[in-house]
Amino acid sequence: MTGLMTAERPFGIYLYPYFESFYRCVTxxxxxxxxFVYGSTPxxxxxxxxxxxxxxxxxxxxxxxVILSCIAYFVILFGGREWMKNHPPFKLQKLFQLHNxxxxxxxxxxxxxxxxxxxxxxxxHGLLYAICSPRNWTQKLELLYYLNxxxxxxxxxxxxxxxxxxxxxxxLHYYHHSLTMVLCYTQLNGQTTVSWVPITLNLMxxxxxxxxxxxxxxxxxxxxxxxxxxxxxxxxxxxxxIVYFCTYTYFSYTYIPxxxxxxxxxxxxxSALFGCALLSSYLLLFINFYRLTYKQNKQHQHTTKAKNPIxxxxxNKEAIxxxxxxxxxxxxxxxxxxxxxxxxxxxxxxxxxx
Numbered sequence: 631m632t633g634l635m636t637a638e639r640p641f642g643i644y645l646y647p648y649f650e651s652f653y654r655c656v657t658x659x660x661x662x663x664x665x666f667v668y669g670s671t672p673x674x675x676x677x678x679x680x681x682x683x684x685x686x687x688x689x690x691x692x693x694x695x696v697i698l699s700c701i702a703y704f705v706i707l708f709g710g711r712e713w714m715k716n717h718p719p720f721k722l723q724k725l726f727q728l729h730n731x732x733x734x735x736x737x738x739x740x741x742x743x744x745x746x747x748x749x750x751x752x753x754x755h756g757l758l759y760a761i762c763s764p765r766n767w768t769q770k771l772e773l774l775y776y777l778n779x780x781x782x783x784x785x786x787x788x789x790x791x792x793x794x795x796x797x798x799x800x801x802l803h804y805y806h807h808s809l810t811m812v813l814c815y816t817q818l819n820g821q822t823t824v825s826w827v828p829i830t831l832n833l834m835x836x837x838x839x840x841x842x843x844x845x846x847x848x849x850x851x852x853x854x855x856x857x858x859x860x861x862x863x864x865x866x867x868x869x870x871x872i873v874y875f876c877t878y879t880y881f882s883y884t885y886i887p888x889x890x891x892x893x894x895x896x897x898x899x900x901s902a903l904f905g906c907a908l909l910s911s912y913l914l915l916f917i918n919f920y921r922l923t924y925k926q927n928k929q930h931q932h933t934t935k936a937k938n939p940i941x942x943x944x945x946n947k948e949a950i951x952x953x954x955x956x957x958x959x960x961x962x963x964x965x966x967x968x969x970x971x972x973x974x975x976x977x978x979x980x981x982x983x984x
Contacts, residue, residue, distance in 0.1 A: 637753040645746050646770065649739075664773045666818055673699070673780065674818075696815045700808050703786055707804055710793035719796035723847055726791050730844035733785065734837055740778055741833035747771050748826050761824040761876055764896035771826065772818075778829055779814040786811070802915045813908050820901025824876045828909065831865040859920050866913040873909060877902045 635642045653661040668674050673695050747770055751760045760766055786807055792799055810832075817825045838861070842852050880902060882891035895902075 637750045640746060640749040641742060645743055649743055661773060662769065664769070664776070666772050666776050668819055671776070673783070673815075696812055699783065699811065703789070703808050704804070707789055707793065707799070710790070711799070714793060714796055720794040722791060722794060726795075727844055727847045729787060729791065730840045730847060733781075734840040734844060736781060737833045737836040737840060740774060740781070741830060741837060744771070744774050744778075744826055744830050744833070747774070748830070758892060761827060761872060762879070762893065762895040763823060764821070766823045767821050767896060775814070775818055775825055775829065778833070779811070779818055782807075782811040782814050800919070802919050805915065806912060809908055813905060816901045816904050817897075820898035822876075822897030822901050822905065823895070824873060824897070827872050828869045828905075831868060835862055835865055856924055859916065859923070863913065863916050863920060866909055866916060869909050870906070870913060873902075873905055877906055 633639065633642060650661040666674065747768065748760060751766050755763070789799070789804060789807060838858060842855065842858060845852055876895040876897070879892045880895040880897070882889040883894045
């Protein structure tokens with residue numbers, strides 16, 4: 631089970647058998663028996679679904695569970711904020727730490743399991759196969775994608791903590807949390823082979839992000855928060871580059887044969903277009919958040935200094951005075967010693983004359 635790192639064992643050990651044992655202990659079922667059945671699997675939709683992954687209209691009209699989840703999320707969000715106006719903030723430090731620590735561990739475990747499944751496909755067949763071939767939508771990956779989808783419901787608790795602690799809630803926060811859940815749902819239904827790209831990048835960022843929140847909840851000062859936002863922006867740039875490519879080659883191959891293409895790409899048109907639109911909005915919102923949070927704060931600091939030159943001048947004057955005093959102390963020590971020596975010599979000469 632253990633050994634050197636290979637294409638099939640990128641971590642030097644087969645992780646999936648351990649996951650299968652854990653899955654069976656928790657669910658009482660074999661991991662190999664899982665299938666994401668539209669309208670039957672929990673949180674796939676309501677019971678009216680017909681189980682056809684490729685019936686895009688049926689998916690859209692019967693996506694009741696995810697829609698109701700979003701509605702419940704916003705009711706709790708805005709209702710909770712109103713309720714908390716008349717209540718003091720809850721501390722919840724230990725509970726918040728535990729929440730973030732568990733999400734760090736779960737995100738890291740899912741990341742490693744997905745990478746273990748994808749890396750051999752990349753190594754043996756190349757990137758185009760890994761992101762476009764329907765054969766790369768395997769039963770094991772489908773289960774991992776589904777678990778990642780369930781984790782998005784768990785992550786909604788982030789907002790509950792912020793509401794109870796009376797923290798400021800940015801539009802980006804609840805927009806991103808609610809719609810990422812919808813994104814995972816649409817990609818599961820659409821069976822988009824490229825799903826592993828945004829999922830692995832998102833999990834990687836979340837390992838760092840939830841570790842950051844775990845540490846700061848304990849009072850630690852983390853210097854790399856700014857770079858975490860930069861990493862999120864890079865994540866969406868990579869996502870969009872690959873997802874746009876897959877969408878382009880699919881539509882070119884299917885509808886516009888005069889355009890160059892690399893063949894079809896697995897997934898439904900609805901899921902592809904929704905993914906492109908949502909990831910594009912994420913990129914714009916995160917860039918705007920970065921600009922408002924870091925760039926404008928820096929400009930504000932420079933502006934404050936420019937508007938208060940007296941403070942700067944006074945600080946400079948104080949520094950110059952301190953330097954002058956220290957030099958004066960050093961320079962006065964030698965003359966005083968010389969004066970004492972001169973007086974002593976004069977007294978000696980007088981005593982000799984007497």
